[in-house]
Amino acid sequence: MLIIKPAATLEWLTPDALKVIERAGRVCYKSEDKITGASAEKFVAGILARGHEAVIEHASASFRLITDRGLTHEIVRHRLASYCQESTRYCNYSADKFAAQIAVIEPPDLDAAQQAIWRDACAGAEKAYFALLAAGTAPQIARAVLPTCLKTELVMTANFREWRHFLKLRLADGAHPQIRELARQIAMILSAECPAVFGEF
Numbered sequence: 001m002l003i004i005k006p007a008a009t010l011e012w013l014t015p016d017a018l019k020v021i022e023r024a025g026r027v028c029y030k031s032e033d034k035i036t037g038a039s040a041e042k043f044v045a046g047i048l049a050r051g052h053e054a055v056i057e058h059a060s061a062s063f064r065l066i067t068d069r070g071l072t073h074e075i076v077r078h079r080l081a082s083y084c085q086e087s088t089r090y091c092n093y094s095a096d097k098f099a100a101q102i103a104v105i106e107p108p109d110l111d112a113a114q115q116a117i118w119r120d121a122c123a124g125a126e127k128a129y130f131a132l133l134a135a136g137t138a139p140q141i142a143r144a145v146l147p148t149c150l151k152t153e154l155v156m157t158a159n160f161r162e163w164r165h166f167l168k169l170r171l172a173d174g175a176h177p178q179i180r181e182l183a184r185q186i187a188m189i190l191s192a193e194c195p196a197v198f199g200e201f
């Protein structure tokens with residue numbers, strides 16, 4: 001059983017995103033003549049200050065997220081994004097490419113005793129999964145015994161408006177600590193890439 005860390009990495013971001021947004025947004029005012037090499041940032045800041053968020057839908061970002069199955073149930077509730085996710089139907093974790101083991105994400109804030117209980121539970125689930133496979137059960141059925149903390153990977157694509165919405169909800173105090181951590185990593189990347197849109201996060 002492999003224990004791995006959750007991670008968010010940027011796969012793709014609209015090239016020259018601010019300029020793309022400015023070119024689209026200035027159609028509203030027919031003010032394309034005001035476009036200069038440095039005008040996009042101010043234009044986008046003004047658009048956002050007026051709450052005209054539809055304009056930032058013209059730029060998108062894709063992230064590769066490594067987290068657990070429990071968390072991805074929450075992530076995929078965001079309906080205005082697109083997803084591709086590692087499938088426990090099609091992946092057989094007894095295969096060589098998975099080093100014949102399951103991978104899990106450790107829950108946060110466990111003390112040593114709690115961590116031992118969690119490890120035992122994961123090891124038991126792994127043993128049962130491999131026993132079912134050895135008995136001829138298909139991976140898509142054997143997955144029934146895999147734990148919620150099973151590592152999974154997904155690529156999530158959304159436009160900038162949806163990413164702002166995601167970050168507002170998932171950085172908030174009431175959100176699950178693991179999704180807050182993932183959202184924090186996403187926010188750091190997006191605010192470095194595009195501070196005019198994501199600087200507030």
Ligand SMILES: Cc1cc2nc3c(=O)[nH]c(=O)nc-3n(C[C@H](O)[C@H](O)[C@H](O)COP(=O)(O)OP(=O)(O)OC[C@H]3O[C@@H](n4cnc5c(N)ncnc54)[C@H](O)[C@@H]3O)c2cc1C
Nearest residue numbers: 074077078079080081162165166169170172173174175176
């Ligand atoms: C702290 C927290 C606790 C939660 N607890 C639970 C829980 O206990 N149980 C549970 O089931 N879920 C829970 N959720 C999930 C929550 O109900 C939403 O499904 C999830 O946060 C996605 O939010 P959203 O619908 O605003 O976003 P998205 O689906 O990303 O949509 C973005 C926005 O588009 C608009 N939109 C999208 N679809 C429609 C539509 N069909 N009609 C009208 N407008 C639409 C809305 O303005 C929406 O805010 C929780 C979420 C959070 C953040």
